[in-house]
Amino acid sequence: MLLSDRAIHILGVGNLGKYVAHALATHYPRLPVTLIFRKKDSYDKFVDGGRKITKWIDEHTQDSKSGFRAEWIGQSRPGSPHISNLIVATKGQQTLTPVGFLSPRLDRNSTVLLLQNGMGVKEELDSQILAFRSPEHRPSYWAGVCSTGVFGRGDPSRPVCPFTFQVAGSGPLNIGPFSESQEIEKQHPLRRALEKCHPTLRTEFPDYEKIKLARLRKLVMNAVINPLTAVHRCPNGWLRSLERFKALPDHPVTGITAEYRPSSLVAEIGPIVRAVLDLPSGNPKLDEAWSDLALLREALLLADRTGENRSSMLQDVEGGRETEIDYICGWLIKKARELGLNCPRGTQNLYHHIKFRKWENG
Numbered sequence: 001m002l003l004s005d006r007a008i009h010i011l012g013v014g015n016l017g018k019y020v021a022h023a024l025a026t027h028y029p030r031l032p033v034t035l036i037f038r039k040k041d042s043y044d045k046f047v048d049g050g051r052k053i054t055k056w057i058d059e060h061t062q063d064s065k066s067g068f069r070a071e072w073i074g075q076s077r078p079g080s081p082h083i084s085n086l087i088v089a090t091k092g093q094q095t096l097t098p099v100g101f102l103s104p105r106l107d108r109n110s111t112v113l114l115l116q117n118g119m120g121v122k123e124e125l126d127s128q129i130l131a132f133r134s135p136e137h138r139p140s141y142w143a144g145v146c147s148t149g150v151f152g153r154g155d156p157s158r159p160v161c162p163f164t165f166q167v168a169g170s171g172p173l174n175i176g177p178f179s180e181s182q183e184i185e186k187q188h189p190l191r192r193a194l195e196k197c198h199p200t201l202r203t204e205f206p207d208y209e210k211i212k213l214a215r216l217r218k219l220v221m222n223a224v225i226n227p228l229t230a231v232h233r234c235p236n237g238w239l240r241s242l243e244r245f246k247a248l249p250d251h252p253v254t255g256i257t258a259e260y261r262p263s264s265l266v267a268e269i270g271p272i273v274r275a276v277l278d279l280p281s282g283n284p285k286l287d288e289a290w291s292d293l294a295l296l297r298e299a300l301l302l303a304d305r306t307g308e309n310r311s312s313m314l315q316d317v318e319g320g321r322e323t324e325i326d327y328i329c330g331w332l333i334k335k336a337r338e339l340g341l342n343c344p345r346g347t348q349n350l351y352h353h354i355k356f357r358k359w360e361n362g
């Protein structure tokens with residue numbers, strides 16, 4: 001096999017991109033890994049800083065890996081080298097444009113692993129990129145669900161490498177096909193490379209049915225934790241008090257009240273995901289696993305496990321950036337309408353507050 005068939009490109013050098021790149025450099029140091037930056041200034045900073053990514057373990061222990069190849073997306077041309085394996089670690093709302101830009105470098109021999117939170121990115125790529133490409137130029141897409149909490153790390157007391165991340169609560173990276181007919185070969189170079197990263201990155205390759213469940217499960221977690229922490233501007237760990245004691249004050253500007261609690265959101269979202277799943281009747285184990293109670297317990301446990309951290313949506317709101325709200329709450333609202341279910345009112349309200357940032361202008 002040619003080295004170029006094994007080479008991996010990672011689009012998006014946020015926390016998830018750094019985490020995967022660092023794991024590959026740790027366990028498979030000879031593999032060429034190229035990081036593709038969306039922004040020129042981040043690319044310059046990375047190159048000037050020695051192309052280094054640092055994993056923060058604790059105050060005294062950090063593990064840096066350097067020597068990554070790097071590109072800025074604006075350098076990409078139709079004649080630029082072919083991409084065999086592309087891991088897309090951008091946020092949902094930042095995915096279409098850069099993948100479209102890279103698409104002349106992708107063909108039927110390419111594999112694209114999508115790691116975005118929420119739902120709908122693949123459909124967007126299908127309608128806006130794949131529909132314009134002949135079948136021999138269409139790459140294969142894989143769906144990935146990462147259940148490790150990865151957060152950016154800045155130490156106010158001393159300068160740290162700007163490409164530093166920290167892991168808070170590790171879980172598997174599940175990767176599977178987007179359709180029933182698609183199969184992920186055991187010998188596929190991207191699969192083999194990721195499997196080498198065990199135990200730092202625990203990759204599992206479930207079948208289509210299981211990855212569908214994993215994606216919907218993560219969607220529920222994100223639809224509960226992310227918008228609530230973003231409107232209340234609180235770390236994940238506060239959600240348990242919000243649930244128990246309605247302990248967060250009403251927001252002074254938006255009037256967002258403690259009425260939106262994890263349990264009230266789960267009560268709206270549960271019926272939507274169960275309808276999407278169309279669970280076979282008479283399977284008590286599945287019914288139990290997808291009950292509101294089980295979903296709520298899991299969301300609160302995840303919020304506890306990543307308690308000190310700020311959700312990705314809160315970080316985007318605080319940074320004045322667009323959020324993933326369309327792919328999380330927006331997708332659920334649309335699905336409820338398509339399926340003729342009740343509109344999830346709390347989710348819809350949170351969607352409007354976050355999408356249009358009402359409170360920022362008073």
Ligand code: KPL
Nearest residue numbers: 149225306310311312313
């Ligand atoms: O995925 C997350 C995110 O912040 O996007 C979790 C871990 C659910 C919440 O922080």
